Each structure stands twice: as C-alpha cells, then as structure tokens.
Amino acid sequence: MLEGLLVNLVPYGKEFLERDHRWMNNQASFWSGGGERHFMTQAMIAARHAQWAEESGDINDELGVAFGVQSKDGTPLGYFGINWLSAHHRLAMLGAKIGEPQYWGGGYGTDALLLLLDYTFDWLDVRKAWLMTTSMNARVMRQMEKVGFRLEVRQRQSALADGVWYDWLAYGLLREEWPGRAALVEQLGLRERATAPESGAK
Numbered sequence: 001m002l003e004g005l006l007v008n009l010v011p012y013g014k015e016f017l018e019r020d021h022r023w024m025n026n027q028a029s030f031w032s033g034g035g036e037r038h039f040m041t042q043a044m045i046a047a048r049h050a051q052w053a054e055e056s057g058d059i060n061d062e063l064g065v066a067f068g069v070q071s072k073d074g075t076p077l078g079y080f081g082i083n084w085l086s087a088h089h090r091l092a093m094l095g096a097k098i099g100e101p102q103y104w105g106g107g108y109g110t111d112a113l114l115l116l117l118d119y120t121f122d123w124l125d126v127r128k129a130w131l132m133t134t135s136m137n138a139r140v141m142r143q144m145e146k147v148g149f150r151l152e153v154r155q156r157q158s159a160l161a162d163g164v165w166y167d168w169l170a171y172g173l174l175r176e177e178w179p180g181r182a183a184l185v186e187q188l189g190l191r192e193r194a195t196a197p198e199s200g201a202k
C-alpha cells in the first residue's frame, strides 16, 4: 500500500471491480474518455478485466499497473495507474479516474498522482511519465501545472464532446524534473484532512 495524506493506493481488488460498472458508465467516464459517451454492460466489463488479467501474464515489455484509490476511511474512490509501461523506452503512460464525482476538486487526485509518480520514478526506474487529456478538462490541466508536467503536444480539434470540438493534449514529466513527493507536498502545502467532501463536484 502507498500511503498519502488523503488517499492510499492499494491493489485494484474486488471492492474496486464491483464499482467498475458504475464508474464506467457515469460522468467520470465522459471526462476520462475525452467526451465519449458509451454504455458498458457488466459482461463487457468482466470480459475486459479477464483480457487484462490474461495479458498481464504474457511475457512482453508493455504492461500496466493498476491501483485502487482509497480514501483514508476505506472508501473505494477510483483508479490510478500506469495504462501502458514500456520497459524498453522506460516510459509510463498514466491513467486516472476518480469515479465518485463528489470527491473531484478536493485534492484527492493530486494526492494520488504524487504517490503514483514516486512509485513510477523510484520503484520502476522509469525516465518519463506522460498522459493525455483534452482541453475541456480543467481539473487535469490544473493538476499538470501544479505537479510540474509540461504540455508537449496539442492536437487541435481532435476530441468531440457533446457537439463541441476540443484539443487533445499530451503532458510529460521527465525524471530529472520530478523533485519527489515530499518536496511537492511541502511546495503545495498539502495536509491531512479528516472530513469527507460535501456532495456536489466542483
């Protein structure tokens, strides 16, 4: 378990898998999918997990690492992890989804990201972490800025969300640009907080 101030990162076990159906079909998916609206049945989700489990047993150099994000009171909140890890290029593509919208904008995602970055750089010896989002996702863009990622690619008008065109954005962070979690906690003034969020996302 990786212990943060507001959340812990734990193995993506049964209590997370049970919530996947809701998290794959609520507004969290709209944001993480860059504006796509789709519906997934429980059978489709189970098949996808079975495929991931099978692939992770393969001998290849492109694996993912899935963590469950858990609040300090033990509530499963979502997924943070490495969607694609290239051992050859020492490159990690990150993925993030807090499936409970009332927790958005409360610092939980940044806490999880700092844990994930320390894990990625220190434990896996990766050279570069990167992720993609769209220009409508102000929470991710703000997070990237806070944590020190650089905007590296802007694909203009490539994502369609509810009839509006947005840009796809790729952000990257090199290992030498990462000061470490403790330094970021200090710099951002992050503190433990006992209370759960009020309902209603920011």
Ligand SMILES: CC(C)(COP(=O)(O)OP(=O)(O)OC[C@H]1O[C@@H](n2cnc3c(N)ncnc32)[C@H](O)[C@@H]1OP(=O)(O)O)[C@@H](O)C(=O)NCCC(=O)NCCS
Residues within 6 Å of the ligand: 027, 028, 029, 031, 032, 033, 078, 095, 096, 097, 098, 099, 103, 104, 105, 106, 107, 108, 109, 110, 111, 131, 132, 133, 137, 138, 139, 140, 142, 143, 202
């Ligand atoms: C993206 C996500 C993981 C971020 O986690 P989070 O807990 O919401 O993020 P944080 O609260 O740590 O940071 C978000 C920042 O955006 C700010 N923010 C929130 N709403 C905002 C808005 N509408 N406009 C601008 N900034 C906004 C917050 O105030 C915060 O900045 P601050 O710390 O300076 O106040 C989470 O929102 C999420 O899972 N969203 C749905 C799925 C998704 O978008 N996944 C990302 C795929 S790349």
